[in-house]
Amino acid sequence: xxxxxYDKLWQSHVVREEADGTCLIYIDRHLVHExxxxxxxxxxxxxxxxxxxxxxxxxxxxxxxPTNEWDKGIQDPISRLQVETxxxxxxxxxxxxxxxxxxQRQGIVHVVGPENGATLPGMTVxxxxxxxSTHGAFAALAHGIGTSExxxxxxxxxxxxxxxxxxxxxxxxxxxxxxxxxxxxxxxxGKIGTAGGTGYAIEFGGDAIRSxxxxxxxxLCNMAIEGGARAGMVxxxxxxxxxxxxxxxxxxxxxxxxxxxxWRTLVSDEGAEFDTVVTLRAEEIExxxxxxxxxxxxxxxxxxxxxxxxxxxxVKKGSYERALQYMGLTADTPLAQIAIxxxxxxxxxxSRIEDLRAAASVVKGKKKxxxxxxxxxxxxxxxxxxxxxxxxxxxxxxxxGFEWREPGCSMCLAMNADRLSPGERCxxxxxxxxxxxxxxxxxxxxxxxxxAAAAAIAGHFVDVRTFA
Amino acid sequence: xxxxTQLDGLVCAMDRANVDTDAIIPKQFLKSIKRSGFGPNLxxxxxxxxxxxxxxDNSQRPLNPDFELNLPRNQGAQVxxxxxxxxxxxxxxxxxxxxxxxxxRALIAPSFADIFFNNCFKNGLLPIVQPAxxxxxxxxxxxxxxxxxxxxxxxxxxxxxxxxxxxFEITEHRKHCLLNGxxxxxxxxxxxxxxxxxxxxxxxxxxxxxx
Ligand code: SF4
Numbered sequence: 001x002x003x004x005x006y007d008k009l010w011q012s013h014v015v016r017e018e019a020d021g022t023c024l025i026y027i028d029r030h031l032v033h034e035x036x037x038x039x040x041x042x043x044x045x046x047x048x049x050x051x052x053x054x055x056x057x058x059x060x061x062x063x064x065x066p067t068n069e070w071d072k073g074i075q076d077p078i079s080r081l082q083v084e085t086x087x088x089x090x091x092x093x094x095x096x097x098x099x100x101x102x103x104q105r106q107g108i109v110h111v112v113g114p115e116n117g118a119t120l121p122g123m124t125v126x127x128x129x130x131x132x133s134t135h136g137a138f139a140a141l142a143h144g145i146g147t148s149e150x151x152x153x154x155x156x157x158x159x160x161x162x163x164x165x166x167x168x169x170x171x172x173x174x175x176x177x178x179x180x181x182x183x184x185x186x187x188x189x190g191k192i193g194t195a196g197g198t199g200y201a202i203e204f205g206g207d208a209i210r211s212x213x214x215x216x217x218x219x220l221c222n223m224a225i226e227g228g229a230r231a232g233m234v235x236x237x238x239x240x241x242x243x244x245x246x247x248x249x250x251x252x253x254x255x256x257x258x259x260x261x262x263w264r265t266l267v268s269d270e271g272a273e274f275d276t277v278v279t280l281r282a283e284e285i286e287x288x289x290x291x292x293x294x295x296x297x298x299x300x301x302x303x304x305x306x307x308x309x310x311x312x313x314x315v316k317k318g319s320y321e322r323a324l325q326y327m328g329l330t331a332d333t334p335l336a337q338i339a340i341x342x343x344x345x346x347x348x349x350x351s352r353i354e355d356l357r358a359a360a361s362v363v364k365g366k367k368k369x370x371x372x373x374x375x376x377x378x379x380x381x382x383x384x385x386x387x388x389x390x391x392x393x394x395x396x397x398x399x400x401g402f403e404w405r406e407p408g409c410s411m412c413l414a415m416n417a418d419r420l421s422p423g424e425r426c427x428x429x430x431x432x433x434x435x436x437x438x439x440x441x442x443x444x445x446x447x448x449x450x451x452a453a454a455a456a457i458a459g460h461f462v463d464v465r466t467f468a
Numbered sequence: 469x470x471x472x473t474q475l476d477g478l479v480c481a482m483d484r485a486n487v488d489t490d491a492i493i494p495k496q497f498l499k500s501i502k503r504s505g506f507g508p509n510l511x512x513x514x515x516x517x518x519x520x521x522x523x524x525d526n527s528q529r530p531l532n533p534d535f536e537l538n539l540p541r542n543q544g545a546q547v548x549x550x551x552x553x554x555x556x557x558x559x560x561x562x563x564x565x566x567x568x569x570x571x572x573r574a575l576i577a578p579s580f581a582d583i584f585f586n587n588c589f590k591n592g593l594l595p596i597v598q599p600a601x602x603x604x605x606x607x608x609x610x611x612x613x614x615x616x617x618x619x620x621x622x623x624x625x626x627x628x629x630x631x632x633x634x635x636f637e638i639t640e641h642r643k644h645c646l647l648n649g650x651x652x653x654x655x656x657x658x659x660x661x662x663x664x665x666x667x668x669x670x671x672x673x674x675x676x677x678x679x
Binding site for chain 1 (some may be wrong): 483484485486488490491494495496498499500501502503513519522523551552553556557558559560561564579580581582583586587590591639640641642652653656657659660662663666667670674675676677678679
């Protein structure tokens with residue numbers, strides 16, 4: 001019978017299955033960061049257990065680490081303790097690799113894994129972090145888990161899980177100029193809603209997806225969780241294989257051909273059936289801007305802030321009213337008229353080299369608008385930072401009046417010192433526009449790196465397709 | 469983990485969709501390396517009028533009198549009635565830790581975010597999915613003060629004060645663990661030989677995964 005990619009990934013990891021469909025799934029790669037792991041290691045210790053396979057673990061510190069003045073260390077004592085706790089736990093329990101604070105390869109866990117070849121096709125990849133869905137770009141079955149599950153994976157190398165339903169999201173056609181993977185992700189969420197993917201594993205397919213780079217596919221799969229899906233994935237093709245060649249943890253020369261031969265099978269078979277199919281036309285996708293406090297509250301840049309009065313569903317109407325109030329927006333305002341205070345280019349969604357190149361191409365030779373208080377450029381990892389500097393991208397940003405920072409999660413969730421003040425409005429390339437996400441009272445608009453860069457120059461949102 | 473069997477609990481209704489984990493427990497409290505003590509900061513930004521940071525004496529902070537959790541009628545509530553996509557956002561288990569620590573034992577909504585839903589079961593919390601029409605009805609009924617629901621896990625039923633019953637679904641595995649308050653790791657390790665055999669096979673077939 002024809003199988004979906006998800007069927008293949010699932011079936012190749014089932015250790016055992018109970019009568020009610022509950023399975024034990026074998027876990028190949030366990031990514032670890034400082035926020036969701038301390039209680040798991042503590043649990044392990046209290047029970048006198050050892051990690052089942054420490055070489056499955058790749059760890060880094062990213063959420064609490066500062067993005068400037070590294071010589072001063074981590075100023076916040078509670079943040080520092082959390083990072084030091086990870087240092088101590090890895091020292092005690094071991095790992096395949098650990099990229100601690102200030103390490104040259106340190107960075108956001110979802111950037112670090114793939115760029116080191118620690119995420120490979122056909123793997124199950126878990127992390128105590130919802131954006132683990134990112135790794136599905138490599139035809140891996142990748143999803144976030146809670147801390148109890150982090151402990152469970154450490155202790156047993158397995159996870160208790162039930163198979164999800166399958167959804168194919170097919171984006172046919174060619175994306176227009178200035179329209180990116182981020183816009184595709186937001187457009188999909190706008191279409192299916194933030195709960196649209198609940199209970200599903202999504203495979204992204206179609207010409208527009210195939211034409212995306214690995215970076216773009218990571219951006220897309222990263223946002224699968226914002227559509228409620230357990231996992232997002234893209235089938236293997238030449239781009240997948242080319243990307244992995246020569247990375248530190250990629251298969252060595254002797255194993256390479258066998259690995260590639262297996263990886264080539266990681267596609268949905270012709271005629272495989274999905275529980276749900278959603279289709280979009282690439283040509284219809286505009287650069288997107290969120291206007292509200294949920295990623296589904298999104299529109300193309302030519303749109304206007306919606307009017308709650310026009311909404312008939314009372315729950316939706318209530319959320320719209322609440323969102324407009326929190327965001328300080330008036331119904332029917334054109335999105336292109338919304339002025340911003342800050343810009344954040346970074347996060348596991350959009351902090352890879354391609355994102356920085358795209359932002360730099362918009363910025364080159366221009367200056368930040370005087371009304372914009374701060375523009376943070378936060379590379380996803382030390383390697384991304386080094387690459388960007390080798391290409392001179394940092395000069396373009398600095399000359400524009402932007403701040404070139406050290407890698408980390410930064411203002412994506414504002415756990416370190418980078419944050420919005422109450423009422424500040426931010427064009428952000430991150431993935432969540434929830435209330436308070438980037439700082440209490442802060443107002444987040446999710447956009448692509450190009451759109452964020454253009455907004456930094458203009459002082460308000462602009463259509464990057466006509467921005468010169 | 470506390471076992472869950474039956475509950476006759478006061479209902480706190482929270483009439484908003486897409487309640488995310490950043491709202492349930494804001495990030496500054498995630499810096500803790502402990503597993504307990506999150507209850508006072510549950511819904512911190514909605515619940516208090518000032519900005520909360522770890523280590524504050526929460527009993528001295530100004531409360532938002534309009535927030536559901538602060539209403540006198542909701543004190544002691546053990547059942548949280550919610551709307552679609554409750555618990556969306558991050559995987560932070562601090563969210564169910566805070567909800568449990570506050571005193572809730574069960575949640576009812578038309579849908580829950582996947583990771584949050586899983587996390588609840590690891591912490592003695594029972595999240596119950598009900599059709600939107602049932603949830604609407606419960607919201608209407610819960611408008612009257614002192615509204616309680618009986619939740620029976622063995623029978624998989626919710627009973628309203630008027631005696632109306634709704635059934636709910638749960639996998640046998642989860643039911644078994646919740647009823648007995650079981651440590652799942654212990655259960656899994658009973659299959660350690662199967663895991664080891666699977667791993668050995670995998671290593672033979674895809675040695676590059678074990679480099
Ligand atoms: S960049 Fe943001 S979304 Fe990504 S792992 Fe860090 S905090 Fe989470």
